[in-house]
Each structure stands twice: as structure tokens, then as C-alpha cells.
Amino acid sequence: xxxxxxxxxxxxxxxxxxxxxxxxxxxxxxxxxxxxxxxxxxxxxxxxxxxxxxxxxxxxxxxxxxxxxxxxxxxxxxxxxxxxxxxxxxxxxxxxxxxxxxxxxxxxxxxxxxxxxxxxxxxxxxxxxxxxxxxxxxxxxxxxxxxxxxxxxxxxxxxxxxxxxxxxxxxxxxxxxxxxxxxxxxxxxxxxxxxxxxxxxxxxxxxxxxxxxxxxxxxxxxxxxxxxxxxxxxxxxxxxxxxxxxxxxxxxxxxxxxxxxxxxxxxxxxxxxxxxxxxxxxxxxxxxxxxxxxxxxxxxxxxxxxxxxxxxxxxxxxxxxxxx
Amino acid sequence: xxxxxxxxxxxxxxxxxxxxxxxxxxxxxxxxxxxxxxxxxxxxxxxxxxxxxxxxxxxxxxxxxxxxxxxxxxxxxxxxxxxxxxxxxxxxxxxxxxxxxxxxxxxxxxxxxxxxxxxxxxxxxxxxxxxxxxxxxxxxxxxxxxxxxxxxxxxxxxxxxxxxxxxxxxxxxxxxxxxxxxxxxxxxxxxxxxxxxxxxxxxxxxxxxxxxxxxxxxxxxxxxxxxxxxxxxxxxxxxxxxxxxxxxxxxxxxxxxxxxxxxxxxxxxxxxxxxxxxxxxxxxxxxxxxxxxxxxxxxxxxxxxxxxxxxxxxxxxxxxxxxxxxxxxxxxxxxx
Numbered sequence: 060x061x062x063x064x065x066x067x068x069x070x071x072x073x074x075x076x077x078x079x080x081x082x083x084x085x086x087x088x089x090x091x092x093x094x095x096x097x098x099x100x101x102x103x104x105x106x107x108x109x110x111x112x113x114x115x116x117x118x119x120x121x122x123x124x125x126x127x128x129x130x131x132x133x134x135x136x137x138x139x140x141x142x143x144x145x146x147x148x149x150x151x152x153x154x155x156x157x158x159x160x161x162x163x164x165x166x167x168x169x170x171x172x173x174x175x176x177x178x179x180x181x182x183x184x185x186x187x188x189x190x191x192x193x194x195x196x197x198x199x200x201x202x203x204x205x206x207x208x209x210x211x212x213x214x215x216x217x218x219x220x221x222x223x224x225x226x227x228x229x230x231x232x233x234x235x236x237x238x239x240x241x242x243x244x245x246x247x248x249x250x251x252x253x254x255x256x257x258x259x260x261x262x263x264x265x266x267x268x269x270x271x272x273x274x275x276x277x278x279x280x281x282x283x284x285x286x287x288x289x290x291x292x293x294x295x296x297x298x299x300x301x302x303x304x305x306x307x308x309x310x311x312x313x314x315x316x317x318x319x320x321x322x323x324x325x326x327x328x329x330x331x332x333x334x335x336x337x338x339x340x341x342x343x344x345x346x347x348x349x350x351x352x353x354x355x356x357x358x359x360x361x362x363x364x365x366x367x368x369x370x371x372x373x374x375x376x377x378x379x380x381x382x383x
Numbered sequence: 384x385x386x387x388x389x390x391x392x393x394x395x396x397x398x399x400x401x402x403x404x405x406x407x408x409x410x411x412x413x414x415x416x417x418x419x420x421x422x423x424x425x426x427x428x429x430x431x432x433x434x435x436x437x438x439x440x441x442x443x444x445x446x447x448x449x450x451x452x453x454x455x456x457x458x459x460x461x462x463x464x465x466x467x468x469x470x471x472x473x474x475x476x477x478x479x480x481x482x483x484x485x486x487x488x489x490x491x492x493x494x495x496x497x498x499x500x501x502x503x504x505x506x507x508x509x510x511x512x513x514x515x516x517x518x519x520x521x522x523x524x525x526x527x528x529x530x531x532x533x534x535x536x537x538x539x540x541x542x543x544x545x546x547x548x549x550x551x552x553x554x555x556x557x558x559x560x561x562x563x564x565x566x567x568x569x570x571x572x573x574x575x576x577x578x579x580x581x582x583x584x585x586x587x588x589x590x591x592x593x594x595x596x597x598x599x600x601x602x603x604x605x606x607x608x609x610x611x612x613x614x615x616x617x618x619x620x621x622x623x624x625x626x627x628x629x630x631x632x633x634x635x636x637x638x639x640x641x642x643x644x645x646x647x648x649x650x651x652x653x654x655x656x657x658x659x660x661x662x663x664x665x666x667x668x669x670x671x672x673x674x675x676x677x678x679x680x681x682x683x684x685x686x687x688x689x690x691x692x693x694x695x696x697x698x699x700x701x702x703x704x705x706x707x708x709x710x711x712x713x714x715x716x717x718x719x
Contacts, residue, residue: 204400207403208404212404214658216676219677223415223683224416226416296525300528307530308681327534327666342528342531346523346526350523350526353525
């Protein structure tokens with residue numbers, strides 16, 4: 060879907076000719092309106108905020124050390140002294156659950172951020188030069204065919220193989236996540252840019268003699284970025300799942316480093332014998348966090364949809380774009 | 384005639400793609416540290432025997448030559464041997480690929496059975512509660528780690544309630560698997576008329592299939608919902624309503640038009656799950672192809688990895704081809 064500033068309801072973050080201050084205030088008011096009318100969306104932001112705060116303040120919040128095993132209290136069910144119980148080595152599950160997003164979130168954020176930056180950049184270039192001739196055309200064809208090949212690989216096995224290539228470390232997991240996600244952004248940005256490329260205002264900029272780099276930066280990217288942002292949020296959640304999955308099979312973060320996936324793996328044998336707590340709580344934290352990111356993605360998608368924006372504005376009383 | 388040419392064109396297009404996949408897979412495997420010859424012979428090997436094996440495997444030749452040798456072998460259906468199972472990879476995959484396919488196919492059926500009805504109901508917005516459930520489920524299902532859900536299901540239905548037999552493998556260890564016809568234990572045992580094997584393999588399928596179904600119903604639900612919403616708001620639906628057609632008929636036309644989107648997401652999921660079901664396979668010790676590949680990577684046993692990657696890529700490409708033909712069948716506009 061192409062968004063153009065010509066439409067009355069263009070993207071809210073588009074840098075139009077309107078004053079930047081008024082623009083930001085409008086965006087903020089609109090955002091609050093959205094959260095008020097859609098409490099589910101607000102829930103997503105709350106979840107992510109809480110997880111992030113817990114991760115940052117983990118040493119202050121966690122009741123025990125996340126990596127100190129106390130063999131005298133192994134596999135205790137949840138109680139007042141250990142709210143989430145203890146695992147088979149005697150580590151406090153709650154403390155580990157609180158510390159885990161430090162690793163999981165960091166890996167997912169950096170990995171997804173890298174892939175989005177590289178994928179968006181390549182996608183914008185490829186999309187912009189889609190109709191070109193000669194070398195740019197050849198290069199963009201090559202990039203797209205490479206993406207085809209990469210996407211034909213089974214993601215999980217590919218990621219494990221990448222981790223194996225670079226040696227098992229957190230950096231390798233970040234790199235693997237970045238690598239497998241690049242094609243998503245590449246495609247997304249390319250299709251966006253190809254639509255926007257044909258817009259009048261881009262043609263006008265071209266005719267008036269603007270250099271390509273300026274047009275891409277000033278006109279194309281700002282109007283194409285909304286779906287990328289929505290994808291980014293969903294993708295962060297997905298990358299957390301991938302990180303946990305890699306750690307679950309032993310190809311990612313290793314115990315005793317607190318990480319949700321490896322914690323679930325540690326509790327795996329206990330599930331069979333009826334001790335559910337070492338696996339249940341990290342998985343629950345994982346699912347809730349991913350859910351939060353998914354909702355934020357949905358809310359961004361919502362905000363980027365001019366049709367829905369208008370219905371929201373009508374339903375929520377007078378909220379007007381100062382530029383209109 | 385046009386259809387045949389279309390298929391031919393598509394198949395022709397596959398060749399460079401497969402080549403690319405083999406190339407990337409080969410380079411990836413070569414980049415992994417660790418010498419296969421040393422690993423195969425174990426710690427007691429003498430340098431001489433390692434050098435000899437390296438020569439036999441072609442490991443002492445330059446990379447491009449190794450690649451050509453490899454391509455040549457693959458073209459003859461030789462994917463090498465796995466040093467873990469000491470069997471040819473093709474034979475291993477012939478057992479494991481159907482295992483994965485059985486799991487994934489049934490899982491997708493369950494996902495469809497949950498996702499499509501819920502998607503349709505929540506798209507109409509007539510039933511408030513169901514619509515809410517649909518919205519919520521679409522978001523939650525995508526957030527559930529399948530390996531964790533599998534463990535929870537095992538806990539509830541095996542450890543706690545004791546409704547299930549031991550959640551390990553495809554069939555009870557005391558039973559012989561049925562003779563291989565399709566490789567699907569359920570179908571093979573049914574063909575054989577082997578009821579104990581059929582019951583056991585079906586019972587072993589329940590939990591992993593439920594896991595895959597519950598998780599993957601999410602994307603199917605979301606796609607069905609948004610496609611149906613679009614179609615119900617489309618002019619042809621408005622017109623049908625205006626003409627006084629019964630709501631059931633309006634829905635049926637809308638569903639017919641939403642079908643291509645649903646087929647697309649199912650095909651994408653099918654291809655994805657061949658490798659994507661690996662965590663569920665591991666939890667249930669399923670012995671599937673994904674699990675085989677993951678063990679290969681973790682133990683520096685690379686022939687299975689490459690074999691799996693090529694097999695699954697081929698499978699996805701075949702699925703996509705079939706889907707294109709399905710489009711032709713369900714959307715008359717494409718045929719022109």
C-alpha cells in the first residue's frame with residue numbers, strides 16, 4: 060500500500076511542509092487517542108515497557124542471584140521464598156526469568172536492527188533502480204535472486220548452521236538473526252519503493268534535477284517506512300523466539316547464563332516427572348513478551364492506515380490535523 | 384497447452400535456484416570449523432590415516448573442484464554418508480522425510496480446522512464474543528513458542544492426566560512399524576490392516592500435531608480474517624446484499640474470492656514447517672528430517688545437513704508450483 064503526502068491522511072510521521080512541532084504534537088495526541096480507544100494496544104506497550112524495565116533493573120528486582128546454584132534447594136515448587144520455585148540445579152527460577160530479557164531482548168533488538176538497516180537500505184536502492192538499465196539493473200537482479208536463495212533455506216537449520224560457522228557465542232546468534240531476516244526487509248522496502256517511485260512528487264523531484272540520493276532520502280524512504288516499522292516490531296518478537304529456540308537445542312546461549320529458551324530446555328526432563336515450574340515460567344515470560352511486540356506491530360500498522368485513522372478520529376471526537 | 388508451457392517455464396526457473404541453494408549450502412558447510420576426516424576417525428586416528436581419508440573424500444582438493452565433485456555426486460543421487468548413522472544420507476532421509484511430512488501435514492490440517500472457521504466468524508463481526516476470541520487468538524498464537532507449548536501439553540496430558548502414552552517417537556517401542564509404502568505410519572498401518580500399529584501411531588501423533596496446529600492456526604486465522612473482511616466489503620458483496628441474496632450465499636462468494644490468499648499462506652506454512660517443525664520434533668524425539676539436520680550441524684556431520692537443505696528446498700519449490708496450479712484452478716482471471 061502506498062502512502063502519499065498528497066492524501067489528506069498521509070503518514071503521520073511524514074516530514075511534510077507543515078511545522079515539525081505541530082506535527083509531533085498531533086502525532087502524540089493521535090497516539091494517545093489510539094491507546095484510549097484500543098486498550099489492547101495499550102496493553103502491548105505496557106508489556107514491553109515492563110519487560111524492559113525489569114531487564115534494566117534486574118539486579119535490584121531479582122530476589123536471588125540468577126547464576127548461583129544452591130544444591131540444598133533444588134526443584135522446590137513455587138513458595139513464598141521462591142515465587143517461581145527452583146530448578147534442578149537449585150537456581151531461583153524467578154530471578155533467572157527477570158534477568159533473561161537482558162540477553163534475549165538485546166540479541167533480538169541488535170539482530171533485528173541490523174537486518175532492518177541493511178535490508179531497508181538494499182531494498183530502497185534495488186526498488187529505486189528497478190527500471191534502470193545496465194549495471195544497476197544487473198546488481199538489483201542479483202540481490203533479489205540471492206534473497207530468493209536465502210529464503211529457500213529452512214530458517215532454523217540455516218540459523219544453526221550460521222552459529223556453527225561463527226562459533227557458539229552471543230555475537231554469532233545476533234549475526235545469524237540479522238542474516239536470516241535481511242530478505243524480509245529487502246522485499247518489503249523494495250515493493251514499497253517501487254510503488255512510491257511512480258508517484259507524481261517523486262517524478263517532480265526528479266524533473267527538477269534532484270540527485271537520486273536526495274530523492275531517496277527525502278521523499279522515498281519517509282513514505283515507505285511505515286510497514287517496515289510495523290514489521291520491525293513483529294520481527295523483534297519473532298527473533299526472541301528464534302533466539303530461545305536456538306538456545307533450546309543448545310546452539311545459542313548456554314546455561315548458566317539466564318536465557319528463557321535454555322531455561323525451558325533445562326526444565327524439559329522435569330516436565331515428564333511432573334515438575335512444571337522450571338519450564339512453565341520462562342516460557343510464559345517469553346510468550347507474553349513476544350505477544351507485546353506483536354501488538355505494538357499491529358498498532359503501528361493501524362496508525363499507518365489512513366482509512367482506519369479517519370474512523371478513529373471521527374469516533375474519538377474532535378482531533379484535527381493542524382495542517383489540514 | 385498454455386498450462387503445460389507454464390509448468391515447463393517454472394521448472395526451468397528452478398534449475399538456477401537449486402544451483403544457488405546447493406552453492407550457498409556447500410559454502411556454508413565448508414565454512415564450519417572442524418575437519419570431517421578427523422571427526423570420522425576419532426581421537427585415536429594417525430595423521431597418515433587422516434590424510435588418506437581426506438584424499439578419499441576429496442578434501443585435499445581446492446574448493447571449486449570439491450564443489451564440482453559434489454554437484455556431480457548429487458546429480459547421481461549420491462548425497463554422501465552420515466558418519467553418525469553410518470548410512471547413506473538418501474536412505475536416512477527416505478525414512479525421516481516422510482516422518483516430518485506426516486507430522487506437518489496433520490498439523491496443518493488441524494491449523495486449518497481451527498483457523499478458517501474462526502477467521503470467517505470473526506471477519507463477519509456478527510458474533511461479538513467469537514470475533515474477540517478470533518482477534519486475540521490471532522495475536523497470541525504467533526507469540527507461543529512451539530517447543531514450550533509442546534512441553535506444557537506433555538505435562539497436562541501425560542504427566543498430570545495420564546491420557547497419553549509416553550510422548551516419545553512415532554510409535555510404541557514394543558510395536559514394529561508398518562511396512563513402508565508411503566512412509567506415513569498411519570496410512571501404512573491402515574493399508575496393512577495393522578490396527579495396533581495404527582492406534583499407536585495415531586496416539587503418538589496427537590500431541591505434536593496439536594502443538595503445531597494450535598501455533599500455526601494463528602497466521603491462517605489472520606489471513607482468512609483479513610481476506611474475508613476485504614471481500615465482504617467489496618462491491619460485489621454489497622451488490623449481492625443489495626439484491627437481497629441470503630447472507631449465506633454472500634458469505635460463500637466472499638470465501639471463494641478469499642481462497643487464493645488462504646492457499647498462499649498455507650503453502651508458505653507448509654514449506655516453512657518442513658524445517659520449522661524441528662523443535663517440536665526434538666521435544667517428541669520424532670526422528671524427523673529437521674531433527675536429523677540439526678543433529679548433523681551440532682555434531683559436524685554435514686552431509687545430512689546439505690541433504691536436508693536440498694530436499695526441503697525442493698519440497699518448498701514443488702509446493703509453490705502446485706499452488707500456482709491451484710491458483711489457475713480457483714481463479715479464472717489468471718487463466719486469461
